[in-house]
Amino acid sequence: MDPTAKYISQKISRTRWRPVPAGLLQQPEVFAAGSWDNESNRVSIWSLGDNDSDTDGEFDEEPRLLCDSEHDGDVMDLQALSLAHVWERAHRYSCDNAPCTAVVCRSPELVSVGEDGRVILYKADQTEVVRVIENADSSTIHAVTFLRTTEVLTVNSIGQLKMWDFRQQSDSPAQILSLTGDRVPLHCVDKHPNQQHIVATGGQDGMLCIWDVRQGNTPFSLIEAHSAEMWEVHFHPSNPNHLFTCSEDGSLLHWETTSGSDMSTLLQRGWNSRVVSHSGVPLAGEDDSVVSSWLAGDSSKNRLEATHMLPSQTLSVNSLDVLEQCLVCGTDGEAVYVHRQLPV
Amino acid sequence: MEEVDVEPSPMLIPSTGFHQRHLGFEWGPGDLLVYETNYKLSAGSPLVHVVRKDEDICSPILRKLFNESHLIFVGLQKIKEDVPSKNKKSQFVSISKNYRSVIRACMEELQQNAVSAQDGSLASQYGDQVSILLAIELIWNLCEVLFIDAAPAGSLLLHLLDWVRLHKSDVDARAREVLQSESPAQHQSYWDVPTGTQTLTEFDVKWRHWHEECDRCLQDNTFASNRHLETIVKILVGDEDTILEQKELLSTWYHFLVTRLLFTHPTIKPPDLHYYAQSSMNMFLGPRAPPEPLDIILLSAFEFDLHQVIKDCSIALNNWWFVAHLTDLLDHCKLLQSHNLHFGSNLREFLVLEYASGLFTHHSLWQLAVDYFDHCPEFGRVYLELQIERIPLDTERKAIKVLRICEDRQMSEQVRSICKIMAKRALRNNRLGSALSWSIRAKDAAFATLISERFLQDYCNKGSFTDLDLLDNLGPAMLLSDRLTFLGKYREFHRLYGENRFSEAAKLLLSLMTAKIAPRGLWMTLLTDALPLLEQKEVKTRTTHALHSHFTDEDIESTKTELLRLALARNLAMAIVKEGTIET
Numbered sequence: 001m002d003p004t005a006k007y008i009s010q011k012i013s014r015t016r017w018r019p020v021p022a023g024l025l026q027q028p029e030v031f032a033a034g035s036w037d038n039e040s041n042r043v044s045i046w047s048l049g050d051n052d053s054d055t056d057g058e059f060d061e062e063p064r065l066l067c068d069s070e071h072d073g074d075v076m077d078l079q080a081l082s083l084a085h086v087w088e089r090a091h092r093y094s095c096d097n098a099p100c101t102a103v104v105c106r107s108p109e110l111v112s113v114g115e116d117g118r119v120i121l122y123k124a125d126q127t128e129v130v131r132v133i134e135n136a137d138s139s140t141i142h143a144v145t146f147l148r149t150t151e152v153l154t155v156n157s158i159g160q161l162k163m164w165d166f167r168q169q170s171d172s173p174a175q176i177l178s179l180t181g182d183r184v185p186l187h188c189v190d191k192h193p194n195q196q197h198i199v200a201t202g203g204q205d206g207m208l209c210i211w212d213v214r215q216g217n218t219p220f221s222l223i224e225a226h227s228a229e230m231w232e233v234h235f236h237p238s239n240p241n242h243l244f245t246c247s248e249d250g251s252l253l254h255w256e257t258t259s260g261s262d263m264s265t266l267l268q269r270g271w272n273s274r275v276v277s278h279s280g281v282p283l284a285g286e287d288d289s290v291v292s293s294w295l296a297g298d299s300s301k302n303r304l305e306a307t308h309m310l311p312s313q314t315l316s317v318n319s320l321d322v323l324e325q326c327l328v329c330g331t332d333g334e335a336v337y338v339h340r341q342l343p344v
Numbered sequence: 345m346e347e348v349d350v351e352p353s354p355m356l357i358p359s360t361g362f363h364q365r366h367l368g369f370e371w372g373p374g375d376l377l378v379y380e381t382n383y384k385l386s387a388g389s390p391l392v393h394v395v396r397k398d399e400d401i402c403s404p405i406l407r408k409l410f411n412e413s414h415l416i417f418v419g420l421q422k423i424k425e426d427v428p429s430k431n432k433k434s435q436f437v438s439i440s441k442n443y444r445s446v447i448r449a450c451m452e453e454l455q456q457n458a459v460s461a462q463d464g465s466l467a468s469q470y471g472d473q474v475s476i477l478l479a480i481e482l483i484w485n486l487c488e489v490l491f492i493d494a495a496p497a498g499s500l501l502l503h504l505l506d507w508v509r510l511h512k513s514d515v516d517a518r519a520r521e522v523l524q525s526e527s528p529a530q531h532q533s534y535w536d537v538p539t540g541t542q543t544l545t546e547f548d549v550k551w552r553h554w555h556e557e558c559d560r561c562l563q564d565n566t567f568a569s570n571r572h573l574e575t576i577v578k579i580l581v582g583d584e585d586t587i588l589e590q591k592e593l594l595s596t597w598y599h600f601l602v603t604r605l606l607f608t609h610p611t612i613k614p615p616d617l618h619y620y621a622q623s624s625m626n627m628f629l630g631p632r633a634p635p636e637p638l639d640i641i642l643l644s645a646f647e648f649d650l651h652q653v654i655k656d657c658s659i660a661l662n663n664w665w666f667v668a669h670l671t672d673l674l675d676h677c678k679l680l681q682s683h684n685l686h687f688g689s690n691l692r693e694f695l696v697l698e699y700a701s702g703l704f705t706h707h708s709l710w711q712l713a714v715d716y717f718d719h720c721p722e723f724g725r726v727y728l729e730l731q732i733e734r735i736p737l738d739t740e741r742k743a744i745k746v747l748r749i750c751e752d753r754q755m756s757e758q759v760r761s762i763c764k765i766m767a768k769r770a771l772r773n774n775r776l777g778s779a780l781s782w783s784i785r786a787k788d789a790a791f792a793t794l795i796s797e798r799f800l801q802d803y804c805n806k807g808s809f810t811d812l813d814l815l816d817n818l819g820p821a822m823l824l825s826d827r828l829t830f831l832g833k834y835r836e837f838h839r840l841y842g843e844n845r846f847s848e849a850a851k852l853l854l855s856l857m858t859a860k861i862a863p864r865g866l867w868m869t870l871l872t873d874a875l876p877l878l879e880q881k882e883v884k885t886r887t888t889h890a891l892h893s894h895f896t897d898e899d900i901e902s903t904k905t906e907l908l909r910l911a912l913a914r915n916l917a918m919a920i921v922k923e924g925t926i927e928t
Binding site: 007009010011036037038039096098099101115116117135137138139140156158160162173178181182183204228229248312314315316332333334 | 740748774777
């Protein structure tokens, strides 16, 4: 089934589903979209209308605008929160404001990162920032994600992943990981929903890397996913055998891994990609059945399949979000695509 | 200079010209900068106006038109040349229909907005845009019928009827009801024919027969008793005066034309259209009403004069969207003769370039323009190269997107220039890591050297390195410039020293000096760094000798010289003794 497209007269930088209460098994209906590169940017909330499909199972509701509001500057990131607040000049240079590049929240705490290389921790109900890690990075930090309640992982434009532990007093990272070889800027990062040590990143060269942050300095798998910058990578929150990536080259890919019962190598199949996998040493003390199928192993039982989700080549797909069976993404062609029957 | 086709219409700029100020102006890429000026200094701040010709580009609803038509345009360019022409024709017709459906969608939305708008001037603005789009769709549809679909005689009139009916229904719903009740389309027998079951000549014969019969009935006054029926039959035989009496129902001259053709000449051939078109227009409009621009454009279309159509549309509309896309489609159908303009490119390319240049001035739609430039083989690249450097880069993400566009097209000049701008900005904000990553992307050795100098300066001033996370993890990027390599290795030297790995540190220091990549200004510092090493027990003779030789090359302060000489001598002595000792 093809996704429905809706042109909204603004280039979309971020789209996010409004979270549905867990356990209700509802499909998400409301999403937020932020614009960029406009003289006046907006954050808009859209609704998909009735959840019940017609008799033939077709959803042909176009998203309807519920409300929108003005936003100073480009909308760089969106997260859902129950309170609203503005922290002025959180990210800055000595004489100017610096763009904040990403925001992540795990209620009630928020972490933001920016082009000024700062990592800032906030609490949703406090007007003062809780903690600032000055000079966390000498280059721009592009994305951030929570690993544990007090740990975050950031990626920067010299190809490094840094782990920060807020319980520690010092302003230096707990761990630094990076690729040997060219220091390609990393743009996005996402953590495996069930296993906190598995992390996926995407960078300027379109490579998808899967890392195990406990082990070593190099990623487990490198996959040539896209031909241009990868803007977002997301594990499916309830079914982590599925991964979604979107890129500047205008494609949105759905990666699916099918695993055997034992640890097996992650192999690329057919579709013009190659996998460079490192020999994975079986992790001591780990329950075999729990080990994720994303990590490298020995035999070739594992396969990785990728499918294009968008009908034709569009301008850059800047953002995507998945929840239950629904996918929403936004492009530089000023269109929002909604797919309501994901095969997950 | 060429003569102008129409007199330019004056445009008033509000609140200028008061206080006896002069006006100066300067052309911009899509607009005009007008400023007040005066020879004498006077109080009050002068005003500066930006005058833009194309206001459509700012309309949020029309933006959808631009975006959707961009997709269609790109799809059209990808149609391969080697497909047989019959299949291509159907493809082109469907693309034309796509364009038109996009126009109609926009029109509907504008119409809804016009109806629901609270503000009177806003409603009338929307209304104006609706009527322009109506006219555009009308012209496009006619061009599709006449040129792209190129309907032959027989089906030509059918298509024209559809065309008129489609547009008639937009304008006047009530009239449509009345018209349909009188429409001959209700006569089933009349329409049996042009479905293709008979040839054109057979149909023609039958039609003439029927026409003669109607005529004869009229002459015989068969219908004299019923005035209405008589009128209807008169219309059916194509009596022009009677048809003209129904002017209010017909509202436009082209409707009159098609009606007239329907009843007098249903098998009209395309080349004969223009004669009837001209006479219909004259008859309908009468001697007093001058034809409007739209009428003239339609007439040119009926006369199959494509170039005139394009030219008149270009003048009448304030936005190149319509002519650019239509001409591009017609060019793909190979309908435009290669009409070379004075400056080397052909008509299609000229119009597409104009449209794209207009798009480029928009703060957001510039991304669409890139694809249009890509498909202008002669000048597209040059236009793109000139314009892409002028995009304001507020965030890194935007810069990354612009760079990707340049890199994909191997525009290395522009890549270097943009990276340099971003690197300089980063440097000014003290973001040395960012600056370095931009230099790496541009492979800009000179700038990498500059950044390294900055690091070394900081080191000399503070005594320690900043941004260790960057320096410790340079990787292969270190090789971009000599100075950068030195910086990385020097930092490594410090690290080795800190970890008490003195012999390795010494070797590294020596290699740095030997490779001569150390900047002159730092040699003193390097030698001073070497001092404590010489006290360490592990440093060997050879190393000491080598250090000594470098030292003698230099011309340095005397106290330091003495210290160094002493240290080196002592070390040498120690090393000789140690190496000469035999352990028993």
